[in-house]
Amino acid sequence: MATRCNAPAHCPTNPYAQGESRIAATFNDTQLSSNGLACASCHSGDQRYQTTLEQTYPHQVAMGMNLYGMNEVHADEMVQICMVNPMAGDTLDWASMDLAALAAYVVDVQQDYGGPQQK
Numbered sequence: 457m458a459t460r461c462n463a464p465a466h467c468p469t470n471p472y473a474q475g476e477s478r479i480a481a482t483f484n485d486t487q488l489s490s491n492g493l494a495c496a497s498c499h500s501g502d503q504r505y506q507t508t509l510e511q512t513y514p515h516q517v518a519m520g521m522n523l524y525g526m527n528e529v530h531a532d533e534m535v536q537i538c539m540v541n542p543m544a545g546d547t548l549d550w551a552s553m554d555l556a557a558l559a560a561y562v563v564d565v566q567q568d569y570g571g572p573q574q575k
């Protein structure tokens with residue numbers, strides 16, 4: 457299996473190469489969804505996450521288990537699960553800057569949320 461994008465250092469593209477503002481912009485981008493939502497529509501202020509976010513990736517997430525029977529998800533897979541379901545969009549290219557940026561954002565949020573250091 458390809459190396460998963462659980463920490464920015466492991467992503468196929470380095471999201472920080474384009475700066476933190478690019479990462480935040482991706483999280484706020486309504487163009488990624490088909491329903492006018494951005495990731496931030498649900499998750500600004502760290503809303504809607506469950507306590508599983510405190511665990512190192514990969515870990516089990518209820519949405520991944522309930523919809524896909526996945527015992528555990530990696531950070532980039534969690535982005536894809538929210539892309540396809542709440543965002544009603546398409547999966548992002550696994551090697552894309554958008555996916556790397558969102559995975560990086562998620563890992564940053566996780567650290568604020570009381571999760572482990574994974575950078």
Ligand code: HEC
Nearest residue numbers: 493494495498504506508509517518519535538542558562
């Ligand atoms: C319509 C609301 C909605 C939108 C939009 C949305 N999500 Fe989520 N997201 C959720 C809900 C609900 C959960 C809780 C799922 C669970 O814990 O089973 C969640 C959980 C998560 C988690 C935490 C999983 C864990 O490890 O516990 C991450 C990370 C995440 N979303 C990232 C994103 C990203 C990135 C986007 C944009 C591509 C996005 N979400 C868009 C509703 C949304």
